[in-house]
Amino acid sequence: MLYSILQGLLITTTSWVLWRIIRPYVFKSTLRNIPGPSPSSFWRGNLPELEDRDGWGFQDAIDKAGQSVVRLTGMFHKQCLYVFDPKALHHIVLKDQDIYQRSPWSIASVRLTFGPGVLGVLGDSHRRQRKMLNPVFSGNHMRHMTPLFYKTAYRLCKAISNQLEAPDGAEVDMLDWMGRTALEIVGQGGLGYSFDPLVANTHNSFGEALKAFLPTAGQCLNYRMLAHHLSKLGPASLRGKIVELLPDPNLRALKNIVDVMHMRSIEILEDKRRALREGDAAVEEQIGEGKDIMSILLRANMSTSEEDKLSEEELIAQMSTLVFAATDTTSNALSRTLDLLAKHPDVQEKLRTELLEAGQGQDISYDQLVDLPYLDAVCRETLRLYPPASFTSRETQKDAVMPLSEPIQGVDGTMISEIVIPKKTMVIVGIRSCNRNRRIWGDDALEWKPERWLDSLPSAVKEAKVPGVYANLMTFLGGGNSCIGFKFSQLEMKVMLTVLLSSFKFMPSGKDIHWNLAGVSYPTIGREGRKPAMPLHVQHLRG
Template structure:
């Protein structure tokens, strides 16, 4: 059995993570693992042999303990059953119906920012506003629940718990790695009792967050359940008039056969899972887009001209909005070059042979067209590496060029057969565990950009913005800051 290589490092993009841009993927550190961005190999990992390449056991068990048996906590037939029930609520038809709700929320954001920059060009923490907006949009569109009026800071237990959950996850990384062993230590009730007395403050914080998420999810669920039992009139009176994802899922579940029906606990678990998965990824993608537009004012002006030509100051209908070529090109190029999640992990459940689209030259001088991968190997899915692969995207693969999407892509792009669900990219993954909400995310990005770019001109502040690689990539002011932040200058535009 040959030795394997894993490409691992730490730090900001422009420094120690340069390996993700390396055209040949030379190894950085020897270990029993693989960093993979070869498209043929990725196809085997996430499609053909997806039952062999599964999420790490610690990832599944930790999510199960903290969020319940939602999409991020299930495998195999159990996961497919959940996706079968959820798929219809993420359809294009449903996104079209949700567009007015997205606009209503984003106009509240616009009014709040207008107040903040009333005196002229002012510095605004774009990341903060994008995070609040993403949380409110998934709250309204996903749960039929308002987290944040976007007018002033009003504490919200559900929203506050979610904002604290991701940073705490990273602080407890060692505990996460050992979570498969925790799940074997008696029933959940016993584990919760023991956790209550652990003399570790971060674990107590996590316990409080999990309790809050569970309580608030059940509260929202029970309110919706009562409304559904009362009939259409009660449903219409709820936020979103019962058109939110969870309300529709609950109704579909009531109408499903016994074989397809999901238990209540799994429906409740989908609520925390949905909000968790949709908030930081989309908000940070939007923040990155605004940062790039501030760096490229010519691109910003082209988008603004396109938006004004189509809609003036009016809301642009769904079908027109998603077909705007330059706006779409900017979104695609941002998600190609800067995917919010740069890599994901898998573990092999059996010995398997991984085929390659291009042979690799090993350090001992031999050439390999396929790689035998033993059971229990860690495999890193190189989302960012594949999206920036010069063999696929050409010599300008590391450049942000929205115009590349306005003409036919190089033949090497379709020929590569990248197994991603979206636009020859790995950004939203592919196969049976592709991001189920990628259309939701795309709509959110386009609505927010369409509203704000017609109201404000975005420019750089005098602060250095550094993007940091993490579970979800995030910006900070400078390289030493720990708190995510991205200040940019916004100037109101008078279109009268």
Template sequence: MHDVLGFALICLILGVLGRIFVRVFVKSPLDNVPGPPALSFAKGNIPQLYNRNGWGFIKDLSEKYGGVVKIHGTYGSKQLFVFDPVALSSVVIKDQYIYERSDETVSSTHLLLGDGLLTSQGERHRKQRKLMNPVFSINHMREMMPIFYRISRNLRDAIASRVDNGAQDIDILDWMSRTALELVGQAGLGYSFDPLIRDKADSYAEALKALIPTAFTLRTYLPFLPYVMKIGTPAMRRRILELIPSTRLQRVKEISDAVDAHSKRIFKQKKQAMTQGDEAVLKQVGEGRDILSRLMQANMTASEEDRLSENELLGQMSTFIFAAMDTTSGALAHTLQLLAECPDVQNKLRAEILEAQGGEQEIPYDTLVDLPYLDAVCRETLRLHAPVTIVNRKTREDVVMPLSQPIRGTDGTYMSEIPVPKGTEVVVGILASNRNPALWGPDAGVWKPERWLAPLPETVNAARVPGVYSHLMTFLGGGRACIGFKFSQTEMKVVLAVLLSSFKFSLSNKDVVWNSAEVQYPTVGTSNQPAMPMKIDRIKSI
């Protein structure tokens, strides 16, 4: 074993040295692209970009330079930070199979989530998505509305029991995380993780909440993962991973193992029910309407070449949990915070919801999704505070990146396109695009739901931002657009409708800070523990 590890270490060192040599001594066409100076040769701008308090650096990138900015990676590598709309169209649509997820990102995500949509590439990704698209249709969202409402009412009752004696400070992020997990559990997997009746979520839910903040601190390991993933068998790679003396890395491994174990247990139960017939399926939590049940049924009837393996189906399960929990819970928490900061907006939205309810507990799907002010509040929150602020791509071959507006190079000349070499890391600036004043106007940095109740600026329409949702990059676009964005939208609107018809939300006296990460999250002050206390009071008897 030690001989294998020694050989692996030598290969790793030689590979890294070779890459550094090329970066230092070979001239790059990216040298002429303007950008901030590196902190150091070894670190580049990475500590600034991947910093939980790195909002100022991202803001500078989007305001001080053009729509494409050169940033420095580790050990002399050069990357591009992109929010120019035409360049984004090239990255996520026109040349999307050249701008793929990097080996480093795929390797790290695969270790966490297995063979799901987030780790598949090329034809394999297209095959997975083709089978999964129908189960995320609007018609299927309508069918799942009873599940959404049932869980949201459980949430309402849980909060109500805690404010019986008047307004209380409650960690709304904790409740949104638990609710999002239960929603993706029941509607996504046909499994109940958390009935929302205990004071705290179970240990599994708590582990999931810690996953993203913990994994975000491990980016220094990413450049080495592609080499590690080529060593021996999966068992050998796991043994190597276990030998690395990093508490945070081992914690991520523990969480990943827990997700994998739960997924396998749920999958086994689902398979057993399907072999027993429709009656057994109907007795399960999702009553056969959940996404996993529909996906497994579609997979059974698919042609041999379109069918997914059991490992791929298990990978989708982990992906559902990972992609749907922190993004939606964070968006809901952010929305409630903004409504607390703007009581007039909160009151106006509550009035719209109560009128639509008409004395009933549920608003039908088609009515709910068309409520103009609720839709405006959700869109504006997802514009200004996109849960995922950046995503990474890496060029699989040389490509030319077009620009909507020429940028001035460091040599004084203007460039209307940029030659991008193979192997270049490209950072898609989701938040920078959503807040671009050149498109959205001088108030682009202001939360203003009313902007969605009037015609959008012509600059927005003319830019043709390649996002799948409302001229925004929040859910990306092209073949890698978020497949569950309709699920997320439905979830947000149902939860907001149920909560705002029952409670008034006000700010706590504690200092809440939003942290930059793979998915942004709030904390109280400098704490590392995700949390967002809010003052909640009942507005009527339930």
């Protein structure tokens, strides 16, 4: 039976690939009048350049071309659009968000790895899940979680201090520590679970699986278009057997990682249910003291109406989804901020002065943290110029008309003020490109200048009406698919910077730090480096 299923899958896949190759030559795309670069690959079009780990130059060339909508070529010569025009983005992420949805293969990939959590569903299921999750990501709840963030940050400081034996400090891989700390913060604040005691040479199966997920998944990108077909092949046990029979070791490794995350999520969920059954005393004995996101979500789920309840499968899926989404993005954004502060000691010192004056030897409260102007400016400017994710994609569910803020010139010389987009067209949202748009941010848009946020922003920023949920930026997207945890991420960044800059000075290590383009950008030592790392020279503040 398994052989017949594999044979059927092979026939279906081959037929699908052949049709994708032939189709562009049978049906000429209506997008051909939109200017764009020539494809570099017959099979993958412009995707190798767009997704290359050193693909910043390709994105920069698009930005400099002067038009905020560009035609690209995707898989098998399928025409797609790269968009960072603010009016067009308003339609994509807000007004017409039900038309511009994540593609079936994208949804299937998430469901196969994390299950039907908030990132793995669409439509009513997605809205129902967000309705349940919104209260636990509110500013009021973040206020209650602030002490937990501080406790973890102080544990990190102790760990770093143990590496600084020499009076003049030492080289420390801050990316590694930021990743471990972000995982521990989301573990405690999200799941009420400790992944990492933040001491040397510790291991946790769930934590190790999460750290290995992105690098392993990156080796399986060629299979992403097939995820939609694989997701339809019966229960998870059958799909697992099919993957084990495939010759690619990366796919098998990815399956093992997913299995570990799933099993540990089930165990953690059962521990939480047991504590809730035993009463408040048992809940308060847990790591999150019942204030973590999953404990609150479980209580809310028990008391809500049947039609709004999350199923067992959905609850389990939220756990892996939450931890994955909150780890690499925030830790790499923090690493980037420390890298920039090390290269700009004047900014670092100015920020440290603000933090020390605000704290005066005590923890800065949540309400103070969100109001500190220079801390906020540093975070906003880093997330503007260097968003962790450079772009994301959508697929039109029916023919659509996309208006533009400014007309663009077509290949035939005509001026285009709106674009008719056929059904099933991939639309790439240029997050980084929108954040760096000179027409919006001015001639200094490519400079890292936290001071720009201390004065009145250019009128063009307000007039552009960028539809992002945060600070006139697309970093956390907008609309019903905006990042639900952006306040969690902001609080984590601000607490970590407060504690670290009040304890240490950060300087360049002298090694070449190269930032690589990926689903979440990451640093390596040198352009050819393969292992993610970001060494900085760290000194005690009063060493």
